[in-house]
Amino acid sequence: MEDNLIVCTDLSKRFGVQKALDCVNLTIGRGRIVGLLGPNGSGKTTWIKLLCGLLQPTGGSVTIDGEAPGVHTKSVISYLPDRMYFADWMVAGDLLDYFEDFYKDFDRQRAEKMCEALGIRAKDRIKSMSKGTKEKLQLVVVMSRQAQLYLLDEPIAGVDPAARDYILGTILTNYNPQGTVVISTHLIADVEKILDEVVFLKEGQIVCHDAVDHLREATGKSVDALFREIFRTAPYGGDFTGGENTWEG
Amino acid sequence: MEWIIEGDRPIWLQLYEQLTLRIIAGIYPMGGRIPPVRELAAEAGVNPNTMQRALAYLEDQGLATSNRTAGRLVTEDRELLDAIRLQLAKERIQAYLQGMKVLGYTEEEAKALLLKEE
Incomplete structure (x- = not known):
């Protein structure tokens, strides 16, 4: 088994002239919980989609478990997309059937237990669920696989704080101990406690990749405070005289 | 006892302090078993x-x-536990005196007030 689960070498992705990811070099080991942090539009979702093989890189390469994205990597990655992709005429039970058919590492019993804890019944129709309940259900099926790599794109953005705690607890207690979990989010204060390491993305580049406790020791700041410092944008103060207006250029 | 993680100090250090407190408080008694890592986490x-x-x-x-067989056990070294308990007590006394100083009490006044407290 390869020691490093994810290896990115000069990984780049352009959309037209827009550089979404710019020469990313990154190695992530096994058994880690990694926070992928960055403001909106910093390339988080693009990076995750490249790992899943949903996007093709314009430069560089990525391997997962020693292989380029393909049949093998898809069997070891459990992916939570940033938006719902299930047919909404299904009921929750249909979705479990669907996952059971698709993935041989799917643990149906575990999924049913989690649904029960969250008050989701097998006959509940996805169409009539609230946004938060849909997200919970989606997380339940994704975490019920015994995957090597869980890629969770914004798993907690749409749910209330109590559900957030439940979801983070679910991630902590249900992930495969040899597996790695990557959580992309900008709600840092909520996830900070459960992370081993963080990757800060800014405009498609990595500005920081370190262990959480090492960062806290070295900077004397929480990751949340550090994030606010790195990504601070001065509020517009109504000063019309200074600077050039690039908007109309 | 609740687990409280706060501020900017390393998380593992805060966990260590609270584990220590639980041992001193007898939640994990001397020679007793500490729950497994995953459960605590x-x-x-x-x-x-x-x-x-x-x-x-x-x-x-x-x-x-x-x-190897019983998991992780709390020490049975009573002297060590007593020493740590005293250390923690001293820290709390210092914090009290510091707090009173901010309110404008001298050390003597602060001690006198404490003795009068029921």
Whole structure:
């Protein structure tokens, strides 16, 4: 088994002239919980989609478990997309059937237990669920696989704080101990406690990749405070005289 | 006892302090078993690796020992526990005096007030 689960070498992705990811070099080991942090539009979702093989890189390469994205990597990655992709005429039970058919590492019993804890019944129709309940259900099926790599794109953005705690607890207690979990989010204060390491993305580049406790020791700041410092944008103060207006250029 | 993680200090250090407190308070009694890492991590809502580091440090400090069959046990060294208990008590007294100083009480006044308190 390869020691490093994810290896990115000069990984780049352009959309037209827009550089979404710019020469990313990154190695992530096994058994880690990694926070992928960055403001909106910093390339988080693009990076995750490249790992899943949903996007093709314009430069560089990525391997997962020693292989380029393909049949093998898809069997070891459990992916939570940033938006719902299930047919909404299904009921929750249909979705479990669907996952059971698709993935041989799917643990149906575990999924049913989690649904029960969250008050989701097998006959509940996805169409009539609230946004938060849909997200919970989606997380339940994704975490019920015994995957090597869980890629969770914004798993907690749409749910209330109590559900957030439940979801983070679910991630902590249900992930495969040899597996790695990557959580992309900008709600840092909520996830900070459960992370081993963080990757800060800014405009498609990595500005920081370190262990959480090492960062806290070295900077004397929480990751949340550090994030606010790195990504601070001065509020517009109504000063019309200074600077050039690039908007109309 | 609730697990409280706050501010900017390393998380493993805060976990270590609270584990120590639990031992002193007798929640994990002398010679008793400390729950497994994963259970503690889930309870505190933290990463298991972080909890592992806190427990390893607990062992380094002599407060716990690893046993292949029984898991992790609290030390039976009463002297060590007493010394740590006294240390923690002193820290709390210093914090009290500091707080009173901010309110404008001298050390003597602060002590006198404390003695009068029921």
